[in-house]
Amino acid sequence: MADQERTGGVTMRGNPLTLIGPALKPGDKAPDFQCVAQDLSPVTLASSAGKARLLISVPSLDTPVCSLETVRFNREVAGMGGNGQVYVISMDLPFAQKRFCGSENIGNIEGISDHRDASFGRAYGVLITELRLLARALFVVDPGDTIRYVQLVREVTQEPNYDEALNALRTAAG
Numbered sequence: 001m002a003d004q005e006r007t008g009g010v011t012m013r014g015n016p017l018t019l020i021g022p023a024l025k026p027g028d029k030a031p032d033f034q035c036v037a038q039d040l041s042p043v044t045l046a047s048s049a050g051k052a053r054l055l056i057s058v059p060s061l062d063t064p065v066c067s068l069e070t071v072r073f074n075r076e077v078a079g080m081g082g083n084g085q086v087y088v089i090s091m092d093l094p095f096a097q098k099r100f101c102g103s104e105n106i107g108n109i110e111g112i113s114d115h116r117d118a119s120f121g122r123a124y125g126v127l128i129t130e131l132r133l134l135a136r137a138l139f140v141v142d143p144g145d146t147i148r149y150v151q152l153v154r155e156v157t158q159e160p161n162y163d164e165a166l167n168a169l170r171t172a173a174g
Helices: 064-076 094-103 119-124 162-173
Strands: 005-012 015-020 034-036 042-044 052-057 084-090 110-113 137-141 147-152
Touching (some): 034 119
Antiparallel strands (some): 034 042, 052 137
């Protein structure tokens, strides 16, 4: 089956881009994915089974807005405890993610790479065809693997609404 294409869902500097995959919405079953952790081990949706999850999709950790976003979410989720899991997902290689997370003292969220198969990007509808990068988006998945919140940031170069996503994560975590 061919991937679904959605044109103009996001822009970069005002230029429309094409996304691959479905337009997920709250109430949908969270699709599985396979990404790669910084130690090259596989990470799937089941890796965090039973927890509320915040899946942060960014184009690249080596860009100013993605860096700001990752550092802020790392700080904001510090007090969540063990009932939540936060992943920041990009097409960056695991080695680049490890370097970034180390240099920025990222310890409350886990950087995982979708570089191998774009599995997350295709399953969650955030793979940008023209750039082979992920769009800026946030997904909150409850412990039962149902999507509870979706935020697709229309202009890729802008920051997301942090408070909305964090409130949705807290609600999903109970």
